[in-house]
Amino acid sequence: MNRRQFLKASAGASLYPFLPGCDQQVLWEKEAFLKAKNSRVAILAAEQYGGSLQDTVRRGIDLFRLDVKGKRILLKPNLVEFDPKGAINTHPAVIEATITAFKTLGAREVIVAEGPGHRRDNEYLLVASGLYDVIKEHRIRYVDLNTDDIRLTKLKSNFTNFKQLYLPETLYNADLLVSMPKLKTHHWAGVTLSLKNMFGVVPGSVYGWPKNALHWAGIVGSILDINSSLPLPRFAIVDGIVGMEGNGPLQGQEKKSGVLIFGDDLVAVDATAARLMKIEPRKVKYLDLAAAFLGNLGYEQIEQIGENLQPYQQNFRVIDNFAYLKELVD
Amino acid sequence: MVVILEASHRKLWLMLQEAVKILLTSQNPDGGWGAFASKRSATEITALALLALQAAHDNAEEPALRKGKEWLIKRQNADGSWPLNDSLKAPSWSTALAMIALSESGQFEERLVKAGSWALEQEGSKPGIFANLILALTFQKKAVQLNEDLIGWSWTPNSFSWVEPTSYFLLALKKTKRLLASKTLEDRIRQGELMIYDRMCDNGGWNYGNSTVYGDQLLPYPDTTAVALIALQNWRERKENQMSIRALAEMTKSTDSGLALSWSAICFSLYGQEDAELRKRLVERFAKTKFLGETKAIALGILAIGNGARLFRV
Numbered sequence: 141m142n143r144r145q146f147l148k149a150s151a152g153a154s155l156y157p158f159l160p161g162c163d164q165q166v167l168w169e170k171e172a173f174l175k176a177k178n179s180r181v182a183i184l185a186a187e188q189y190g191g192s193l194q195d196t197v198r199r200g201i202d203l204f205r206l207d208v209k210g211k212r213i214l215l216k217p218n219l220v221e222f223d224p225k226g227a228i229n230t231h232p233a234v235i236e237a238t239i240t241a242f243k244t245l246g247a248r249e250v251i252v253a254e255g256p257g258h259r260r261d262n263e264y265l266l267v268a269s270g271l272y273d274v275i276k277e278h279r280i281r282y283v284d285l286n287t288d289d290i291r292l293t294k295l296k297s298n299f300t301n302f303k304q305l306y307l308p309e310t311l312y313n314a315d316l317l318v319s320m321p322k323l324k325t326h327h328w329a330g331v332t333l334s335l336k337n338m339f340g341v342v343p344g345s346v347y348g349w350p351k352n353a354l355h356w357a358g359i360v361g362s363i364l365d366i367n368s369s370l371p372l373p374r375f376a377i378v379d380g381i382v383g384m385e386g387n388g389p390l391q392g393q394e395k396k397s398g399v400l401i402f403g404d405d406l407v408a409v410d411a412t413a414a415r416l417m418k419i420e421p422r423k424v425k426y427l428d429l430a431a432a433f434l435g436n437l438g439y440e441q442i443e444q445i446g447e448n449l450q451p452y453q454q455n456f457r458v459i460d461n462f463a464y465l466k467e468l469v470d
Numbered sequence: 471m472v473v474i475l476e477a478s479h480r481k482l483w484l485m486l487q488e489a490v491k492i493l494l495t496s497q498n499p500d501g502g503w504g505a506f507a508s509k510r511s512a513t514e515i516t517a518l519a520l521l522a523l524q525a526a527h528d529n530a531e532e533p534a535l536r537k538g539k540e541w542l543i544k545r546q547n548a549d550g551s552w553p554l555n556d557s558l559k560a561p562s563w564s565t566a567l568a569m570i571a572l573s574e575s576g577q578f579e580e581r582l583v584k585a586g587s588w589a590l591e592q593e594g595s596k597p598g599i600f601a602n603l604i605l606a607l608t609f610q611k612k613a614v615q616l617n618e619d620l621i622g623w624s625w626t627p628n629s630f631s632w633v634e635p636t637s638y639f640l641l642a643l644k645k646t647k648r649l650l651a652s653k654t655l656e657d658r659i660r661q662g663e664l665m666i667y668d669r670m671c672d673n674g675g676w677n678y679g680n681s682t683v684y685g686d687q688l689l690p691y692p693d694t695t696a697v698a699l700i701a702l703q704n705w706r707e708r709k710e711n712q713m714s715i716r717a718l719a720e721m722t723k724s725t726d727s728g729l730a731l732s733w734s735a736i737c738f739s740l741y742g743q744e745d746a747e748l749r750k751r752l753v754e755r756f757a758k759t760k761f762l763g764e765t766k767a768i769a770l771g772i773l774a775i776g777n778g779a780r781l782f783r784v
Contacts (some may be wrong), residue, residue: 306557
């Protein structure tokens with residue numbers, strides 16, 4: 141990476157609102173992270189939000205033999221904002237299929253939780269997005285992570301100066317956190333997938349909207365520090381049936397990809413999702429750094445199961461500032 | 471309990487009764503209110519619950535009201551600020567809401583002066599030289615178009631000014647202005663107002679704080695727009711206010727939520743545009759969702775239906 145590329149990566153990842161620093165020392169508690177040598181990621185075809193979606197989601201979860209019997213499962217979709225003309229949110233049909241899958245697998249409780257980054261109006265977001273009907277139908281709890289009771293959590297990495305973050309109590313009372321992002325490009329971070337989706341667990345009541353304190357501390361560092369320090373195991377299901385390209389995460393355009401992506405290594409899931417968008421994951425700064433301690437990013441380290449990657453790859457447009465992400469390495 | 475109600479509609483009356491009952495039963499044993507029943511008491515929520523009970527009761531000694539005020543008073547920090555809740559005692563943006571809640575009674579002048587002084591010391595930050603340098607060095611298009619020199623209030627210390635906290639602080643300072651003898655008061659109010667106008671969306675109304683990102687317009691939100699307009703109520707004849715009140719009327723046509731409809735009803739009332747249809751929809755919404763049990767929305771619903779707009783008048 142030359143100086144120009146470095147500056148672009150730093151600034152692109154840490155742009156507005158006006159960040160104090162871009163080049164952090166790589167610091168994490170080495171003993172806290174035992175990265176597997178290889179990871180598995182499943183790409184399953186799903187052409188639409190209906191039909192056999194239920195079966196597809198179940199098949200994707202089954203591939204990872206998750207032990208969820210008697211467990212409390214926390215689903216964290218992307219409900220950052222709602223626009224009737226856009227494809228911002230994880231589709232409620234994917235969330236519903238996931239609720240059903242975990243229930244039939246014997247989960248003690250399935251909860252949907254989100255701390256919307258932009259809107260404070262949960263009722264509007266839930267009703268307008270269609271998620272309210274799903275929650276009501278399945279008689280499950282929705283937790284607003286923005287206003288949940290909080291617990292001070294020591295961070296296991298130090299990419300920001302936070303050292304500790306207040307996190308919602310609900311995270312401490314669940315057994316598995318399922319990150320359910322939308323397949324999208326992002327105008328500050330390059331891409332927003334299962335790792336970036338975790339911004340939504342950070343309480344807005346403490347850190348403001350649009351999670352402003354995290355932006356000031358550095359988006360890249362915040363993504364890493366949050367994901368390194370969540371107090372429970374994670375799984376990811378990416379809604380790539382219809383994604384978003386261009387000026388995401390809110391104002392981009394719909395892009396059909398016809399896939400769901402599953403995995404228990406969130407770095408590997410996001411790397412695969414980036415490749416599906418024809419974006420080079422090594423050039424997404426937070427993914428590149430995460431690969432050092434949180435999970436696997438290299439093509440050769442990820443066992444692809446389900447569908448092959450190539451037939452489903454789509455050229456997702458990025459904003460000019462992230463044009464360098466389109467220079468693919470493999 | 472004597473309920474002060476201008477509207478005589480039975481459905482309004484029934485909603486008000488039920489909402490007050492929910493609010494009273496969700497009060498925590500410590501006297502405060504949390505975001506939802508059984509959640510820990512928080513300053514923002516307790517302040518709004520107190521305002522709601524003030525609107526719905528004519529008895530200041532009503533036990534729930536008294537206990538709530540005690541909760542709030544006991545939480546004030548030595549520097550005059552209020553914490554977010556008992557888990558996080560550092561000064562917070564919710565100080566503005568506490569000021570508004572205590573500003574009506576006339577009993578807490580010393581506390582309000584202290585809080586006002588603290589509020590005037592708080593400033594949203596500007597981008598550093600480093601951030602601007604990075605943009606210049608990498609020839610990157612500036613993402614947002616706003617006047618960085620206009621300073622309002624931020625959600626957290628040392629971060630950017632945003633519309634909602636700035637609106638709360640403007641309202642709090644305007645309501646307590648007569649008590650505050652600071653030289654900077656008028657200037658901060660003026661600059662906060664200019665900051666809000668600067669962030670207005672092209673067709674009126676406000677998003678959380680930017681109007682555009684990379685040239686694409688952001689959607690205005692009804693709740694943020696209503697809160698901003700309430701903070702700017704003394705400029706109601708300005709064209710920006712008029713454009714935004716029309717934008718709010720348009721937004722509320724397609725937004726059904728307790729939070730949005732309640733803030734909007736309060737705002738319209740302060741702008742002399744009582745909207746019976748909006749209140750009717752608020753009642754219908756409450757019947758359908760009970761505002762998801764969110765204490766804040768329930769409290770605002772009481773304020774909207776129960777002539778509570780007067781508590782936000784400056």
